[in-house]
Amino acid sequence: xxxxxxxxxxxxxxxxTARITCSGDVLPxxxxxxxxxxxGQAPVLVIYEDTKRPSGIPERFSGSSSGTVATLTISGxxxxxxxxxxxxxxxxxxxxxxxxxxxxxxxx
Amino acid sequence: xxxxxxxxxxxREPGASxxxxxxxxxxxxxxxxxxxxxxxxxxxxxxxxxxxxxxxKTTYSQKFQGRVTMTADTSTNTxxxxxxSLTFDDTAVYYCARDLSHSWEFRHxxxxxxGSLITVAS
Numbered sequence: 001x002x003x004x005x006x007x008x009x010x011x012x013x014x015x016x017t018a019r020i021t022c023s024g025d026v027l028p029x030x031x032x033x034x035x036x037x038x039x040g041q042a043p044v045l046v047i048y049e050d051t052k053r054p055s056g057i058p059e060r061f062s063g064s065s066s067g068t069v070a071t072l073t074i075s076g077x078x079x080x081x082x083x084x085x086x087x088x089x090x091x092x093x094x095x096x097x098x099x100x101x102x103x104x105x106x107x108x
Numbered sequence: 109x110x111x112x113x114x115x116x117x118x119x120r121e122p123g124a125s126x127x128x129x130x131x132x133x134x135x136x137x138x139x140x141x142x143x144x145x146x147x148x149x150x151x152x153x154x155x156x157x158x159x160x161x162x163x164x165k166t167t168y169s170q171k172f173q174g175r176v177t178m179t180a181d182t183s184t185n186t187x188x189x190x191x192x193s194l195t196f197d198d199t200a201v202y203y204c205a206r207d208l209s210h211s212w213e214f215r216h217x218x219x220x221x222x223g224s225l226i227t228v229a230s
Contacts, residue, residue: 001171031215035153045218048215088217090214094213099152099154
């Protein structure tokens, strides 16, 4: 079955840039989406279609994709950005979706 | 406004079944499909499957094939997830989410329910 691979954890100081990667063989052909999940809450979409930011999401959140790697970048990370981040995409058939294993972002 | 309201927490014994409901408002289930995602304690998100818009076609993760059924009741605009032959490993929070995909196009999940905790214990 198809898998997306993320680093388990990323740590930055406030104001620094955090980058979270997501690797998958089909990412050159299918979009990646990124979700933020804070403790005890439902996930929130922060990036869609590789690079687009939903309304209400701060400009410091951006996305990019190159080859088999999609990247979520938080420029000038804030303490309130501490959360788990998941990438989400689909296999080549576009029927079976998958989440990455998640990355715990620590900002301190 | 769009809202997804799920049924409450449930306790089941191993081998039993559970049915979780997800009532949608602000749109209808013939326009947008529903995906189900679960999260075991301390673990990541796991996609279980989806039921599509207009023709209500279901696609299940291979992991759950054979013991999961997803349905939609258009009269009450409510989606349902039934999971059978429960084991301790099925203890998790189960989320429904509005799925913007269509049969010809993969897209994302935008609105999520609040989650339903299903506990499997003897």
